[in-house]
Amino acid sequence: MNRVAGKVAIVTGGARGIGRADALLLAQEGARVVIADIDEAGGRAVAATAPGIEFVAHDVRDEPSWKKLVADTVARHGRLDVLVNNAGVIHVGDPLTSDRSETRHMFEVNVDGTMLGCKYAIPAMIEAGGGSIINMSSIASSSGLYFFAGYCASKGAIAAYTKVVAVYCAQNRLNIRCNSIHPGGIDTPMNTGLEKEFAAKIAGMRLPPNSPVSADAPKMRYGEPNDIAFAVLYLASDESKFTSGSELYIENTSTITAAVVG
Ligand SMILES: NC(=O)c1ccc[n+]([C@@H]2O[C@H](COP(=O)([O-])OP(=O)(O)OC[C@H]3O[C@@H](n4cnc5c(N)ncnc54)[C@H](O)[C@@H]3O)[C@@H](O)[C@H]2O)c1
Numbered sequence: 001m002n003r004v005a006g007k008v009a010i011v012t013g014g015a016r017g018i019g020r021a022d023a024l025l026l027a028q029e030g031a032r033v034v035i036a037d038i039d040e041a042g043g044r045a046v047a048a049t050a051p052g053i054e055f056v057a058h059d060v061r062d063e064p065s066w067k068k069l070v071a072d073t074v075a076r077h078g079r080l081d082v083l084v085n086n087a088g089v090i091h092v093g094d095p096l097t098s099d100r101s102e103t104r105h106m107f108e109v110n111v112d113g114t115m116l117g118c119k120y121a122i123p124a125m126i127e128a129g130g131g132s133i134i135n136m137s138s139i140a141s142s143s144g145l146y147f148f149a150g151y152c153a154s155k156g157a158i159a160a161y162t163k164v165v166a167v168y169c170a171q172n173r174l175n176i177r178c179n180s181i182h183p184g185g186i187d188t189p190m191n192t193g194l195e196k197e198f199a200a201k202i203a204g205m206r207l208p209p210n211s212p213v214s215a216d217a218p219k220m221r222y223g224e225p226n227d228i229a230f231a232v233l234y235l236a237s238d239e240s241k242f243t244s245g246s247e248l249y250i251e252n253t254s255t256i257t258a259a260v261v262g
Pocket residue numbers: 012013014015016017018019036037038039042058059060061086087088089090109136137138139182183184185186187188189190191
């Protein structure tokens with residue numbers, strides 16, 4: 001209990017899925033949590049379930065909205081200690097079939113959203129005397145999952161940018177840490193939606209027989225949102241005070257299992 005007592009945290013994309021679990025666990029461990037999401041009904045429902053959580057309508061692509069979100073959080077709660085850049089979107093497409101507008105959507109939410117979050121959180125954390133930024137990447141950042149071509153590129157960008165922010169903060173002695181979390185498949189609405197998108201696009205894609213998304217591939221074992229939330233809790237807490245610039249993979253061996261190719 002109370003592993004993040006007294007801390008003030010913003011969790012983007014906290015209306016459902018992994019972000020919802022992050023918000024609930026941080027609040028349970030003593031933080032005041034602001035969920036920032038475009039899903040107003042979902043966000044308000046999560047806020048209503050736990051004291052210490054509030055909801056703010058926020059699109060992570062919108063720079064003025066970031067400015068206001070951080071300023072209002074500091075005005076209401078006096079400080080900002082933790083930012084979880086969790087909001088993310090995914091689309092299906094291989095290197096030949098990726099749709100440009102879908103790719104742009106992923107880069108705007110996943111990459112621009114994360115960069116803007118860092119830009120506005122860092123000054124507030126300097127005022128607070130330090131802080132922790134947690135960026136939600138994916139195993140896709142380093143796994144060549146070619147059927148998620150643009151998504152992989154966006155998650156790789158998040159991993160790279162995390163290191164930029166970590167070194168910037170360390171070199172300037174800001175006492176702000178920045179780490180990325182790389183989940184494997186987690187049971188959330190994102191994956192439910194993906195199944196429909198695959199069904200619509202699969203005929204146009206090159207999927208070899210050994211592809212993990214071929215019709216005859218074994219069903220994947222998903223993790224639970226809380227498997228990621230416990231990593232968020234560690235990185236948000238002072239227990240991780242010597243950890244910055246790291247990539248924390250939570251994925252039960254999928255990235256180190258050799259595939260038979262060729
Ligand atoms: N579920 C997985 O298997 C998995 C694996 C690896 C990484 N991730 C990453 O974890 C994060 C959370 O994924 P999830 O599975 O919970 O997804 P989800 O789709 O269930 O939830 C995503 C949340 O982000 C919000 N969101 C989307 N666009 C937004 C925007 N422009 N501004 C603000 N909020 C916005 C949605 O409203 C939703 O509440 C994402 O960054 C995702 O890429 C998920």
